[in-house]
Amino acid sequence: MEESKDDIIVIEGxxxxxxxxxxxxxxxxxxxxxxxxxxLGVNGAGxxxxxxxxxxxxxxDGGTVIIDGVNIDERPDAVxxxxxxxxxxxxxxxxxxVSDNLKSRAALYGICGEAFKARLNExxxxxxxxxxxxxPLGKLSGGQRRRIDIARALIHKPRLLVLDEPTTGLxxxxxxxxxxxxxxxxxxEGMTVFLTTHYMEEAADADYVVxxxxxxxxxxxxxxxxxxxxxxxxxxxxxATEKQIQSLGIKAERRGDAYRIAVPDTAAATALITAxxxxxxxxxxxxxxxxxxxxxxxGTELAGE
Amino acid sequence: xxxxFALTKRNxxxxxxxxMLFFTSLITPVILLVLYVTFLAGVFEDVFRASLPEGxxxxxxxxxxxxxxxxxxxxxxxxxxxxxxxxxxxxxxxxGARGDIAISPVRRSTVALxxxxxxxxxxLIICFAATAVCLVYIACIGWYMxxxxxxxxxxxxxxxxLFGTGLSSLINYFLSSQGQMSAVGTIISAGYGFICGAxxxxxxxxxxxxxxxxxxxxxxxxxxxxxxxxxxxxxxMENLGYPSEAxxxxxxxxxCNVYFFGNSVPVGAMYAILGGFTALVVGAYILLNVFGGxxxxxxxxxxxx
Numbered sequence: 001m002e003e004s005k006d007d008i009i010v011i012e013g014x015x016x017x018x019x020x021x022x023x024x025x026x027x028x029x030x031x032x033x034x035x036x037x038x039x040l041g042v043n044g045a046g047x048x049x050x051x052x053x054x055x056x057x058x059x060x061d062g063g064t065v066i067i068d069g070v071n072i073d074e075r076p077d078a079v080x081x082x083x084x085x086x087x088x089x090x091x092x093x094x095x096x097x098v099s100d101n102l103k104s105r106a107a108l109y110g111i112c113g114e115a116f117k118a119r120l121n122e123x124x125x126x127x128x129x130x131x132x133x134x135x136p137l138g139k140l141s142g143g144q145r146r147r148i149d150i151a152r153a154l155i156h157k158p159r160l161l162v163l164d165e166p167t168t169g170l171x172x173x174x175x176x177x178x179x180x181x182x183x184x185x186x187x188x189e190g191m192t193v194f195l196t197t198h199y200m201e202e203a204a205d206a207d208y209v210v211x212x213x214x215x216x217x218x219x220x221x222x223x224x225x226x227x228x229x230x231x232x233x234x235x236x237x238x239x240a241t242e243k244q245i246q247s248l249g250i251k252a253e254r255r256g257d258a259y260r261i262a263v264p265d266t267a268a269a270t271a272l273i274t275a276x277x278x279x280x281x282x283x284x285x286x287x288x289x290x291x292x293x294x295x296x297x298x299g300t301e302l303a304g305e
Numbered sequence: 306x307x308x309x310f311a312l313t314k315r316n317x318x319x320x321x322x323x324x325m326l327f328f329t330s331l332i333t334p335v336i337l338l339v340l341y342v343t344f345l346a347g348v349f350e351d352v353f354r355a356s357l358p359e360g361x362x363x364x365x366x367x368x369x370x371x372x373x374x375x376x377x378x379x380x381x382x383x384x385x386x387x388x389x390x391x392x393x394x395x396x397x398x399x400x401g402a403r404g405d406i407a408i409s410p411v412r413r414s415t416v417a418l419x420x421x422x423x424x425x426x427x428x429l430i431i432c433f434a435a436t437a438v439c440l441v442y443i444a445c446i447g448w449y450m451x452x453x454x455x456x457x458x459x460x461x462x463x464x465x466x467l468f469g470t471g472l473s474s475l476i477n478y479f480l481s482s483q484g485q486m487s488a489v490g491t492i493i494s495a496g497y498g499f500i501c502g503a504x505x506x507x508x509x510x511x512x513x514x515x516x517x518x519x520x521x522x523x524x525x526x527x528x529x530x531x532x533x534x535x536x537x538x539x540x541x542m543e544n545l546g547y548p549s550e551a552x553x554x555x556x557x558x559x560x561c562n563v564y565f566f567g568n569s570v571p572v573g574a575m576y577a578i579l580g581g582f583t584a585l586v587v588g589a590y591i592l593l594n595v596f597g598g599x600x601x602x603x604x605x606x607x608x609x610x
Contacts, residue, residue: 055407055408056407056408057404057407057408076410077410078410080408080409080410081410083408085408087401087404087405089401090401090405091400091401091402091403091404091405091406092402092405093315093319093402095318095319095322095323096315096318096319096322100315100318103311104311104312104314104315105405105406105409106311107307107308107310107311107312108308108311108312108406108409108410108411109409109410110307110308112307112311152405156409
């Protein structure tokens with residue numbers, strides 16, 4: 001696999017087994033700088049294992065991992081300084097205050113004293129942490145803790161932010177807040193975001209998607225490419241009678257007051273509409289969703305949707 | 306250095322804020338206090354009255370019983386508190402904090418050292434506080450201690466704390482689950498008071514058990530405390546002209562004299578045994594962390610090639 005300066009992550013032939021179980025199986029992919037990269041798969045597909053290997057906290061059985069042009073075997077500390085991780089489960093200390101947590105984690109990167117205060121102020125503004133700083137982490141709500149996890153991941157200004165199911169179990173308002181912050185980081189700082197999620201609408205906004213199944217890459221591309229390749233379009237007709245629908249001679253699914261027809265692609269939808277202008281007076285054409293892509297590629301649906 | 310300081314500060318704060326860890330560490334001293342209040346003090350008082358000439362003042366007998374309690378309390382505190390405070394090393398592995406620290410560029414040896422220093426520091430705080438309380442108690446019931454005795458007791462606290470911290474660091478290095486943590490905590494809390502001779506003098510045990518316990522460094526730690534906490538009392542008895550045989554017998558029964566297969570171990574040798582064993586376990590702990598890290602890095606490189 002060729003490495004370009006545009007790529008912040010290059011993974012080639014990655015393998016990892018836990019006993020008999022092959023968690024990651026000859027996995028190769030690249031992530032471009034500044035990209036929102038979605039890494040999808042059901043639980044146990046190998047997503048978190050791959051992330052742990054990228055972060056240098058888990059050994060691998062084979063393959064190459066290059067982060068920001070640095071091989072993780074050559075200069076692991078340099079790689080670790082470039083990555084910020086929001087884990088599925090927080091690794092922060094529940095008994096300590098938010099401020100103490102961030103202070104102890106900042107020190108791991110050599111950020112102390114005035115430098116820490118300055119960074120804490122930036123993160124407080126970005127994530128609206130002012131009222132939380134003195135409170136013990138264990139007393140915060142799930143959404144508030146997630147914001148602290150993000151602050152911890154950003155404490156050393158990483159170039160690559162890894163979000164391992166960051167919004168699972170959160171209310172819509174908090175999810176929105178988190179995505180607002182992520183978008184701001186991408187826009188203002190050109191940060192690359194590596195995302196795993198169970199929410200397909202979040203994956204649909206990604207620049208590039210890789211889908212894993214049983215440790216193997218089973219599909220990759222932009223969301224549109226994947227939709228075009230693995231799902232068709234759907235035409236929804238409003239205000240048509242059952243007789244009119246039957247006259248089309250194709251299978252239609254009733255959905256409330258409307259009928260939905262699956263077609264192979266947008267060209268087929270256009271042909272159908274222009275052939276029956278009397279039936280298609282009020283209609284919409286939509287592409288398949290990422291859920292349909294995931295189902296078509298892996299044969300399973302993601303939990304948590 | 307800043308990182309080490311910040312991590313150590315975090316570990317100390319966590320120990321004192323984690324109510325379970327903190328109170329667990331005080332279980333053995335509390336058991337000892339309960340035993341003394343309920344019957345041990347009475348038993349020792351009867352023994353002293355029986356073995357000392359009639360007319361011995363209550364003040365002297367109380368000082369002897371108090372010195373016994375004082376030395377027993379410190380002997381268990383220095384080790385059990387060190388073990389419990391060092392449990393943080395295992396707790397961090399089970400609650401994800403170690404994983405969170407591992408994704409940063411901090412050295413494994415720095416993290417290991419921070420646990421050691423924090424555990425020793427927390428233990429010293431508690432043991433010095435216990436020493437102060439005990440000195441006030443002794444002053445109230447009968448004071449015969451010299452300034453040198455107090456200084457030597459403080460030295461004993463430091464030596465035995467380093468021994469407890471070193472031993473617990475080495476043992477905890479291999480533990481990684483909540484179950485293992487509970488098992489070790491329970492064994493130490495329940496058993497250490499017996500095997501170090503805090504609940505009952507080793508001289509009261511059978512000869513086989515006495516020989517076995519003479520191989521354990523903790524035995525000499527208790528004896529050091531006995532020697533220095535009771536030195537004033539025994540010296541006063543000499544001044545009062547009590548028979549030297551009776552005093553020698555008392556020294557044996559109180560474990561001021563410890564015998565290794567019939568040979569009395571001098572105080573200097575006790576310090577050497579404790580210091581040597583501490584150096585051994587701390588050295589092993591350092592080697593495990595240094596070579597454990599190098600071995601892991603080499604394994605990663607070999608697998609990647």
